[in-house]
Amino acid sequence: MSNVKVRFPPSPTGYCHVGTARMAVLNYLYAKKHGGTIYFRSEDTDKARSTREFEEDIKDQLTWLGLSWDDFSRSSELVANHTAAMQKLVDEDKAYISEEESKKEPGTMVQVVRLRNPGTTITFTDVIRGDITFDTTELGDFAIARAIDDPLYHLAVVVDDATQGITHVIRGEDHISNTPRQILIQEALGYARPIYAHYPLHLGSDKSKLSKRTGDVSVKSYREKGFLSPALLNYIAILGWTPPSEKEILSLDEMVAEFELTDLHKSGAVFDVEKLRWYNREYLLRMPESEFASEALDRLRKALTAKGVAYDEEIGQKILPNIKERISTWADIDQMCADGELDFFFVDPIPAKEELPGKGSDAATAASHLEKLHEMLSATDSEIFSTPDRLKEVVWDYATQEGRGQVLWPMRYALSGRAKSPDPFMIASAIGKERTLARIVEAKRILTT
Incomplete structure (x- = not known):
């Protein structure tokens, strides 16, 4: 199926949303699986909100995720094609110029181009959902341009898809309602109908639709928070898709090898940040x-x-x-x-006197245990501090005999100054013999003054 042609058609009206990334990932996987061509087409038909800054961000984030494309274009640079198509429709009386009151500026008359809707019933076969039927009568004669040289989205996307020879339109289910309008335009212009695949949108933790205007769903945001690109790519791809191997961790090449549109789920998957963190941790551990x-x-x-x-x-x-x-x-x-969870490794802490003994103990008992610990550790070679396990061997029998909590709590708190910290042997091994002994001495002084 080497003639497969797909497109990434994001609207550059905001930073790259994870939904945009998912659209690109699914198109990429399908095209690569079938040796196809990928067109990146910036759908900048919304002149008021589209910016080059957003466009560059989308390109940058998709590249960071490991995706690529074969051709790049902007809808705004293809207006000559749109104008020619509209003129053809008007000349053939399949569309007409309508003078009407502006919706944005009441009292102002504007000329828009409207398609003459034949009011037919349209059925198209969706790769994921099967046959979908629409009665187009209720759409009326819908607008396809603000003026003969100012196309609206539906006209522009149909002309651009036909010009570029797009064979597969793979997009979110929120575009299903756009499809009958676009098919009517295709039929009026005599264009071939592409194959459609509308996948379920992923949802927020509250099961609501994610939005690019909801701050923490941009790829840039996750990137800045220290997520790895292969982990985010892997998670986005797996959302709503179960690979035949049922593996959760897959490289991009493995995803391409396993991917088929028919394996995509028919219901929406929840975008779970904790699950994404799990993926990222798995990739960190494999680094x-x-x-x-x-x-x-x-x-x-x-x-x-x-x-x-x-x-x-x-x-x-x-x-x-x-x-x-x-x-x-x-x-x-x-x-x-x-x-401040790591400060004590680099800076001597200031333990609180009331916290040093720990539960069920007192200052005198804690001071006595710290004295014994100082004695035992002073007698060891500095090499013993090379690993936590060797330090543990020195102290463990005494701690077991006297009560581990009674001995190890004051030791750990003396070394860290924190109620929650790694075990004392790990801390002592990291900071070395000299600093360990000095902190124990200081803790004993605090307890006895």
Whole structure:
């Protein structure tokens, strides 16, 4: 099916919405599966709201997701084709120029071009939904242009599709109601009818339709929050589609190999941000260690430096496993730093005296345990601090004998100054022997003064 031709026809009236991305992904997968051609056509017929800024954003985000196309055009640059088509319709009395009052400016008369609607019943076969029938009588003689040289969307898209030889129109179900108008225009102009496939729209968590005017649904937004492009691409593709292999994690090439329009679901799928975070985490875990370390440490350094915390590369390297275990997106590192969750690795904390003993203990008991811990750790070689497990071996028997909570809580709180933090052995291993002992001494001083 090498003659397949599809299009990405976004309206550049806002930043690239995940719905726009999904449209592009599904068209891309189908075209690549069948060795077809992809046309990116910017549908800038809304002159008041269309901007080059939005157009560039759409192109940039789709490229970031890993998509490409074979040809680019703008509807506004194809007006000569639209004008010729409209003139043909008027000359053949299939359309007419109507002088009527402007809807935007009451009292002002304007000339619009209207299609003479034959009022026929139209049936088209949708690849996903089967046969769909419309009685077009109720549409009346609908407008197809504001003027002979100023086309409206329906006329422009029909002419552009025919000119570019589009064979498959793959789009959201919200365009089903547009299809009878477009078929009437096609028939009036003598154009071949493309194959239609209208997939269900994905929904917000409240089951409502996502909108490009709802702030947090732009691809740019997810990109800025530290989501990886392959993860977002994978999730968008899987929404409302079950690959024959039933795999959740697929590369772009694997998606192409498995994709068929007939496998798309007939009901809408919910766009679940938590599920997207799961996908992103899976991709982070699969990332080469060196690549993960480079990005994670760079973000850690920048976030800490921005808040005036001196960054230590050696400590950063040591806490990488802890960071990797806790994050789902790169932005989680920024948030952890903003919340002060990692400060204690780089800056000595100031433990609160009332928190040091922990539940069921007191200052004297906690001070005694810290004294013993200091004694035990002082007697070890610095090499013992190279891994958390070796430190645990030094302390564990004593903690078990005296009560793990009674011993390990004051140790962990002394090292971190936080009620919630990694285990004390991980912290001690990261900051080293000298700083560990110094923090224990300071905590004991706080308890005894």
